[in-house]
Amino acid sequence: MSLALPVLAEPALFELQIRDHLFHPSVLYVPAGEKIKLLVLNQDPSPEEFESFSLNREKVILGNSKATLFIGPLQPGQYHFFGEYNSDSAQGVLIALPEEQWQQRRADNAN
Amino acid sequence: MRFSPSVFYAVSGALMLLVSGHSLADGRVVDKVYHPYVQALERGVEYRYFYQRQADHPDNNTMGQKLGYGFSVAERAALEIYLVADRVSPEDYKLSGYELELRWMLTEQGQYSADWGMLFELERQNNQDNYEFTTGLLMEKEFGPTSLTLNMLAVYEWGKTLNSEWEAEFRAQYRYRWRPAIQPAIELYVGENYKGAGPSLMGVHKFDKQKQLKWELAVIMAIDNDTVDRTLRFALEYEF
Numbered sequence: 001m002s003l004a005l006p007v008l009a010e011p012a013l014f015e016l017q018i019r020d021h022l023f024h025p026s027v028l029y030v031p032a033g034e035k036i037k038l039l040v041l042n043q044d045p046s047p048e049e050f051e052s053f054s055l056n057r058e059k060v061i062l063g064n065s066k067a068t069l070f071i072g073p074l075q076p077g078q079y080h081f082f083g084e085y086n087s088d089s090a091q092g093v094l095i096a097l098p099e100e101q102w103q104q105r106r107a108d109n110a111n
Numbered sequence: 112m113r114f115s116p117s118v119f120y121a122v123s124g125a126l127m128l129l130v131s132g133h134s135l136a137d138g139r140v141v142d143k144v145y146h147p148y149v150q151a152l153e154r155g156v157e158y159r160y161f162y163q164r165q166a167d168h169p170d171n172n173t174m175g176q177k178l179g180y181g182f183s184v185a186e187r188a189a190l191e192i193y194l195v196a197d198r199v200s201p202e203d204y205k206l207s208g209y210e211l212e213l214r215w216m217l218t219e220q221g222q223y224s225a226d227w228g229m230l231f232e233l234e235r236q237n238n239q240d241n242y243e244f245t246t247g248l249l250m251e252k253e254f255g256p257t258s259l260t261l262n263m264l265a266v267y268e269w270g271k272t273l274n275s276e277w278e279a280e281f282r283a284q285y286r287y288r289w290r291p292a293i294q295p296a297i298e299l300y301v302g303e304n305y306k307g308a309g310p311s312l313m314g315v316h317k318f319d320k321q322k323q324l325k326w327e328l329a330v331i332m333a334i335d336n337d338t339v340d341r342t343l344r345f346a347l348e349y350e351f
Binding site: 035047049053056057058059060062068069070071072075084085086087 | 150151152153219220221222253255258288290291317320321
């Protein structure tokens with residue numbers, strides 16, 4: 001019997017950039033069913049707030065700064081997010097893919 | 112985690128059953144259930160109201176109001192200053208004191224199995240040299256589209272017309288994040304001479320950019336014989 005403590009896996013890291021009050025990418029694919037770490041880099045000089053009611057997250061990112069959000073585990077589906085300070089332009093969607101589709105997407109991107 | 116309404120009802124029921132044993136704190140037990148989050152650059156004004164009713168109870172017709180102005184002082188800390196007014200029958204309605212509050216976000220939302228924060232409040236009663244210091248832990252945990260928020264608070268009172276004493280307060284809220292404007296919840300409050308629970312409704316309406324109006328309404332009913340029968344709680348917060 002092992003007495004070793006379980007090693008908690010670090011959540012997969014995804015990156016989102018804010019430039020000219022737009023999210024890049026505006027569509028972000030992530031795996032469903034596991035927690036993810038989302039690094040949001042605000043390259044604009046003004047602050048922006050990442051907000052999503054369906055993800056239950058809101059986070060202010062100061063100008064030329066970055067912030068980390070922890071999201072999920074999510075059910076497969078689409079989750080809309082927007083920039084509260086510039087909601088006319090800063091819009092995006094996070095798509096959580098089921099395991100099979102996520103693996104397929106990774107394989108396609110690797111080829 | 113897949114949500115089913117039965118989870119909401121089961122947790123709601125568990126909250127109702129939680130109320131047992133000896134309780135302490137007096138004063139305004141029914142108040143805001145604090146979330147453990149702070150946003151950088153947050154700023155807002157807030158109005159809170161409560162009213163208690165039971166014809167033959169000493170707390171009948173008790174009413175309290177708070178008007179506050181708050182702002183973040185760091186990425187994870189926010190200050191709020193309140194004017195407090197109340198009426199404890201048969202006394203008249205009056206401006207009764209001032210309060211300074213600090214909220215401190217301890218963990219990033221979603222990083223751990225639950226999110227944690229702390230609350231520090233100092234209240235001074237007008238013309239009586241009475242003080243009340245409150246501190247404690249704020250916790251929130253997501254269950255799919257629902258959130259459970261717990262406030263576990265310790266209160267110390269002292270002053271000219273008060274016996275110095277430690278008290279404890281417990282507040283809980285289980286909320287279904289149905290849609291931004293309408294989020295039903297159930298709330299539970301335990302303090303000295305008070306044990307109550309009841310339904311609440313809250314929501315947020317967004318205006319331009321970061322301007323938004325948050326509202327909360329709750330009807331809390333006694334769940335023991337000592338507690339005043341009905342308490343109405345209402346709050347409005349305008350963030351800009």
